[in-house]
Amino acid sequence: MTPLLEAQNLTVHFEGVVALNGFSLTVNDGEILGIIGPNGSGKTTFFNTISGFVKPDKGHIFYNQREITHVSPHVIAELGIARTFQNLELFPYMTVLQNVMVGNHSRVTTKDALKNICSRDERQRQEFQALEVLDFLGISGFEHSRPAGLPFGIQKLVELARALVMQPELLLLDEPAAGLNEQETMEMGRIIKDIRDDLIITVLVVEHDMSLVMSISDRVVVLSSGETLTEGTPEEVKINRDVVEVFLGSTY
């Protein structure tokens, strides 16, 4: 299989804390790859490094064979990598539709954005596309609501919609089920599978909900103190002695 993304020996320090310690990972085109690990093991830092918000002290990231290690976040987004955040980052006073359409502007270049800013047709096209994504996620009808007044589960889908309108090739989901009830979590699992199967998007998912990760992932990587503890199929990881030890007594 062709590697879509290759992270090689990433090391990230934050004032004495080693968040990633020579971490390497290959993401194959078309897979759902789960990343699990205890609190503080470096999962979000890894996402921040891929999406350009954090620059590694050491190591390299290649996306479609192009090195993106020192590329800025908006260029990485233009290249086709979209993400959601562990803490919802919606604009509370904008409507759902406006929040989702922010995603369109993350993917276009500044030059295109200036060219399109006055184009009514372009705006209509983007609106149509945003509405299509809301429909895909089963939240049509909320487009004129403000996120602050909506149930948390819907807000999480709005953030996901904003990432999807970018039409990414690689989607990074940081704890998509955090704060969701059991039924919403199952629904999120189904949606993530549909994103890969119907929209043909490769998905990297960080999650604490073990049953969700194990049911949707083709492969699971276990991070511990910024390093790979093990990786394998969900079945292999579930019975790994080190994994059981690391997670025993934790939130898993």
Ligand SMILES: Nc1ncnc2c1ncn2[C@@H]1O[C@H](COP(=O)(O)OP(=O)(O)OP(=O)(O)O)[C@@H](O)[C@H]1O
């Ligand atoms: N911006 C930052 N400044 C200082 N330290 C940071 C920063 N971001 C992360 N860290 C530290 O780096 C380590 C890894 O954090 P990270 O957020 O990547 O963990 P995580 O695996 O996502 O944890 P969680 O499951 O709680 O979300 C932690 O010790 C954290 O305190």
Ligand SMILES: [Mg+2]
């Ligand atoms: Mg995190």
